[in-house]
Amino acid sequence: xxxxxxxxxxxxxxxxxxxxxxxxxxxxxxxxxxxxxxxxxxxxxxxxxxxxxxxxxxxxxxxxxxxxxxxx
Numbered sequence: 361x362x363x364x365x366x367x368x369x370x371x372x373x374x375x376x377x378x379x380x381x382x383x384x385x386x387x388x389x390x391x392x393x394x395x396x397x398x399x400x401x402x403x404x405x406x407x408x409x410x411x412x413x414x415x416x417x418x419x420x421x422x423x424x425x426x427x428x429x430x431x432x
Contacts, residue, residue: 361425362388368422369395372415376401383415391427393419407431
């Protein structure tokens with residue numbers, strides 16, 4: 361599943377990079393995806409919205425077995 365998640369994150373990265381940020385996959389355990397926000401995303405007050413309403417929703421759409429996405 362890790363490879364699937366990484367492929368989907370590659371589709372999301374251009375949008376984050378356009379704003380000066382990035383996302384790194386840390387782990388996938390029992391449908392929970394753990395990521396690290398980098399660059400401008402790491403300190404952005406809107407990062408949790410981007411994570412939940414952008415990244416998480418997109419991952420769930422592409423990989424239905426995803427339960428949630430957490431930033432660490």
